Amino acid sequence: MSDKDLKLGSEIFCDALLEEGVDLMFGIPGGVILPLYDKLNKFGHHVRHILPRHEQGGGFAADGYARVTGRTGVAIGTSGPGATNLLTAIANSMLDSVPVVYITGQVTADMMGTDAFQETDIIGMTMPIVKHSELVTDAKDVARAVKEAFHIANSGRPGPVHIDFTKDAWVTKAEQTPYEEIKLDLPGYSPLPDPQATDEEIKKLEELLDDPNTKPMIIAGHGVEIAKAQKELLEFAEKHNIPVCNTLLGLSTFPQDHKLFAGMIGMHGDAVTNYAVHDANLVISVGSRFDDRIFGNLEAFCKDTKFVHVDIDVSEFHKMVKTDLPLAGDAKDILERANTLIGKEHKYPEWWKQIEEWKKEYGFLDFKVNPVNDDTFLSQPRIVKMISDATNGEAIVSADVGRHQMWTGRFYRFKHPNSHLSSGGLGSMGYGLPAAIGAALGVPGREVWVINGDGGIQMNIQEFATIKEHNLPIKIAIMEDSSLGMVRQWQNLLFQGNLSHSVLKNPDFVKIAEANGIPAFRAKTYEEAEEAIKKVREINGPALITFMVDPDEHVFPMVPPNTPLNEQALSNEDLLNDRKKQQPL
Amino acid sequence: MIEKSNNHYKATATVQNKVGVLARMTVMLRKFNVNIHSMSIETVDEKEEFFNLYFVLDTSKNPDEFTIVMKKLERLVPVVKVEYSECAPT
Numbered sequence: 296m297s298d299k300d301l302k303l304g305s306e307i308f309c310d311a312l313l314e315e316g317v318d319l320m321f322g323i324p325g326g327v328i329l330p331l332y333d334k335l336n337k338f339g340h341h342v343r344h345i346l347p348r349h350e351q352g353g354g355f356a357a358d359g360y361a362r363v364t365g366r367t368g369v370a371i372g373t374s375g376p377g378a379t380n381l382l383t384a385i386a387n388s389m390l391d392s393v394p395v396v397y398i399t400g401q402v403t404a405d406m407m408g409t410d411a412f413q414e415t416d417i418i419g420m421t422m423p424i425v426k427h428s429e430l431v432t433d434a435k436d437v438a439r440a441v442k443e444a445f446h447i448a449n450s451g452r453p454g455p456v457h458i459d460f461t462k463d464a465w466v467t468k469a470e471q472t473p474y475e476e477i478k479l480d481l482p483g484y485s486p487l488p489d490p491q492a493t494d495e496e497i498k499k500l501e502e503l504l505d506d507p508n509t510k511p512m513i514i515a516g517h518g519v520e521i522a523k524a525q526k527e528l529l530e531f532a533e534k535h536n537i538p539v540c541n542t543l544l545g546l547s548t549f550p551q552d553h554k555l556f557a558g559m560i561g562m563h564g565d566a567v568t569n570y571a572v573h574d575a576n577l578v579i580s581v582g583s584r585f586d587d588r589i590f591g592n593l594e595a596f597c598k599d600t601k602f603v604h605v606d607i608d609v610s611e612f613h614k615m616v617k618t619d620l621p622l623a624g625d626a627k628d629i630l631e632r633a634n635t636l637i638g639k640e641h642k643y644p645e646w647w648k649q650i651e652e653w654k655k656e657y658g659f660l661d662f663k664v665n666p667v668n669d670d671t672f673l674s675q676p677r678i679v680k681m682i683s684d685a686t687n688g689e690a691i692v693s694a695d696v697g698r699h700q701m702w703t704g705r706f707y708r709f710k711h712p713n714s715h716l717s718s719g720g721l722g723s724m725g726y727g728l729p730a731a732i733g734a735a736l737g738v739p740g741r742e743v744w745v746i747n748g749d750g751g752i753q754m755n756i757q758e759f760a761t762i763k764e765h766n767l768p769i770k771i772a773i774m775e776d777s778s779l780g781m782v783r784q785w786q787n788l789l790f791q792g793n794l795s796h797s798v799l800k801n802p803d804f805v806k807i808a809e810a811n812g813i814p815a816f817r818a819k820t821y822e823e824a825e826e827a828i829k830k831v832r833e834i835n836g837p838a839l840i841t842f843m844v845d846p847d848e849h850v851f852p853m854v855p856p857n858t859p860l861n862e863q864a865l866s867n868e869d870l871l872n873d874r875k876k877q878q879p880l
Numbered sequence: 881m882i883e884k885s886n887n888h889y890k891a892t893a894t895v896q897n898k899v900g901v902l903a904r905m906t907v908m909l910r911k912f913n914v915n916i917h918s919m920s921i922e923t924v925d926e927k928e929e930f931f932n933l934y935f936v937l938d939t940s941k942n943p944d945e946f947t948i949v950m951k952k953l954e955r956l957v958p959v960v961k962v963e964y965s966e967c968a969p970t
């Protein structure tokens with residue numbers, strides 16, 4: 296074969312992306328990855344490349360894109376700092392099971408290990424935070440590596456796959472095999488568990504549901520969204536009249552105006568939900584890994600409760616709770632089979648009576664306007680509700696991390712699946728804004744809001760420029776409380792009010808937005824807030840509102856760490872008067 | 881320092897013959913604070929596409945907890961199979 300029949304690794308890579316149907320990627324060029332970039336803009340008609348202003352922003356954007364579209368995101372960084380800047384985004388995708396292929400450049404193979412300029416052992420660094428990774432040093436391996444990466448990232452339990460390409464991989468040449476003929480060399484990888492739950496195992500669920508003393512509760516997690524099992528979940532819940540609560544990442548997988556919807560569970564979940572889950576004696580978890588933020592105190596959570604755990608990842612069974620009935624497989628398939636195999640319907644009137652009583656006593660999906668400084672500051676939950684009402688629950692909402700994140704989860708009434716973006720497992724500040732970029736580009740035409748704290752917005756504020764450059768119609772709501780709010784809350788309630796390094800002296804966010812060409816408003820009153828929300832929705836492009844909110848309005852309920860869910864604190868007094876709940880660990 | 885009172889387990893992992901496979905496994909064991917007491921290796925097939933890694937592991941984890949570690953290990957892409965059992969301290 297003559298040299299002209301061979302293709303450069305960089306060209307093979309671009310072709311492989313096209314074969315994978317990639318239409319969008321985020322990346323920043325640099326030294327060793329320039330041979331790839333030399334090709335990228337030439338095939339840019341097919342694939343849109345977005346230049347974020349920081350690789351972390353690019354990684355989070357790819358993650359946001361993947362969450363709203365269900366497709367695989369792509370983020371690129373050069374060797375050394377470009378690669379290390381991606382680390383937080385990679386960890387985020389890992390902990391929340393998001394399919395993203397992360398591409399990094401690497402120094403030439405013969406220079407590896409010499410501490411060459413911008414050499415870092417990025418494969419070594421990402422090893423614990425990826426689903427898989429590979430080093431590619433030659434053009435002949437490029438297409439196979441890409442094909443394997445996309446297959447692994449978005450099959451089974453999704454997750455990030457990282458490919459580190461040495462410069463040689465781009466500049467060497469190889470014969471190009473037709474993509475469909477490339478064989479995957481993955482004998483150790485099976486997306487689905489083996490064995491999967493049998494029909495007999497699924498039928499055992501019926502016995503548990505039949506028990507007249509059963510008080511069932513479904514916890515629907517992110518896995519429902521990943522498996523696209525919303526319809527099957529709804530059918531199952533309706534047939535057996537089981538309340539369905541969501542984890543933070545499960546939000547938007549069950550219609551929130553449905554009579555079976557039972558709120559959000561967890562540290563800052565709904566009071567009714569936490570009481571109900573604590574009291575339930577049959578918990579059916581679908582696609583949730585029992586994060587410690589949802590169960591409070593493990594012993595109390597498990598006491599007298601039977602657990603059914605539907606998960607595609609068998610290594611999650613028994614990890615946190617001892618499962619009575621593990622059902623291994625894809626949630627959609629398991630629920631579908633359960634819906635046909637279990638003929639009988641169920642009612643649980645006594646259990647529902649109890650839940651309705653809690654709803655009456657503690658309120659449900661509603662908030663108390665209870666700001667400490669009512670006349671000076673706005674209340675965050677009320678602002679979230681105003682945004683929810685104005686957008687009629689139709690928007691994609693990307694939250695950052697902190698108090699506003701919890702209020703967004705609780706008071707934005709999501710109407711559609713794949714609409715709620717949040718860094719759940721990693722809890723990484725700086726996520727909200729760039730993730731919204733991925734969402735806006737992934738589903739153009741959908742209204743996209745960012746709800747962010749004033750701390751977290753400053754962690755990726757450089758992405759204002761990216762948003763403006765592409766005139767993305769993202770509406771940015773900053774909850775400006777001049778503090779690292781969630782930290783302040785813990786310090787107020789668990790550390791005797793010692794506000795150690797949690798007070799922010801903020802820049803003028805309106806000016807920063809305007810300097811980036813983004814129209815911006817400041818709202819100090821509810822009238823101004825109402826007006827600003829209306830105005831930004833009318834703007835055809837990005838716009839920002841900074842809401843001057845109360846620094847001392849705390850998110851309640853609060854289940855202090857290691858506290859049983861039914862001992863959740865419902866107010867400042869509740870927590871401060873009970874020293875037992877004030878153990879910071 | 882290795883605790884004398886730790887539990888000991890034997891584990892056999894069949895893995896693809898690829899650069900870094902052992903590193904991936906030790907990263908996972910370290911994440912769960914499991915110590916490798918001893919280790920040996922043998923090829924499985926003539927083409928040397930697969931290896932068997934034999935570990936004796938010591939850890940404070942009880943058998944149920946250890947099962948989770950082994951399941952996580954088995955989920956690593958180049959790891960084909962993991963078998964394990966409790967064993968006496970060596």
Ligand SMILES: Cc1ncc(C[n+]2csc(CCOP(=O)(O)OP(=O)(O)O)c2C)c(N)n1
Pocket residue numbers: 695696697698699700722723724725747748749750751752774776778779780781782
């Ligand atoms: C990258 C990162 N650093 C630190 C933290 C710890 N942390 C959790 S919430 C929080 C405060 C967030 O403040 P802000 O962004 O203003 O949001 P608010 O809580 O006020 O809504 C901090 C510092 C984190 N989650 N992520």
